[in-house]
Amino acid sequence: MFAAYVRDLAFPSLYDTTTVIVRVSDQNDNAPVFKDPVYRLEVPENTNVAVVHTVVAMDPDSGINGQIIYSIAGLSSPIFSFRLVPLSFDFVKFQCCSSLD
Numbered sequence: 001m002f003a004a005y006v007r008d009l010a011f012p013s014l015y016d017t018t019t020v021i022v023r024v025s026d027q028n029d030n031a032p033v034f035k036d037p038v039y040r041l042e043v044p045e046n047t048n049v050a051v052v053h054t055v056v057a058m059d060p061d062s063g064i065n066g067q068i069i070y071s072i073a074g075l076s077s078p079i080f081s082f083r084l085v086p087l088s089f090d091f092v093k094f095q096c097c098s099s100l101d
């Protein structure tokens, strides 16, 4: 917010003032970034733990510009398949879908 001032060149000069209110809207100028660049996981083949790991990504934009959708890229092996379970807009867990043994 700031004040603007205008006046003419007459003598005596006349003038006016106004208040300018600027509302800054968010632009989608930040890409989502994972907390760690690489996640190295070691999972025992006979594990019964369904949740393998939870990964976190952040996007500092606001509103829809900062909301994140997780997905698995590429093909997964039939014996090593995972699925993503969203916990919130910022958290997702990798869940093992089949036996690894």
Ligand SMILES: [Ca+2]
Residues within 6 Å of the ligand: 028, 029, 030, 031, 032, 059, 060, 061, 065, 066, 067
């Ligand atoms: Ca963004």
Ligand SMILES: [Ca+2]
Residues within 6 Å of the ligand: 026, 027, 028, 029, 030, 060, 061, 062, 065
């Ligand atoms: Ca932004």
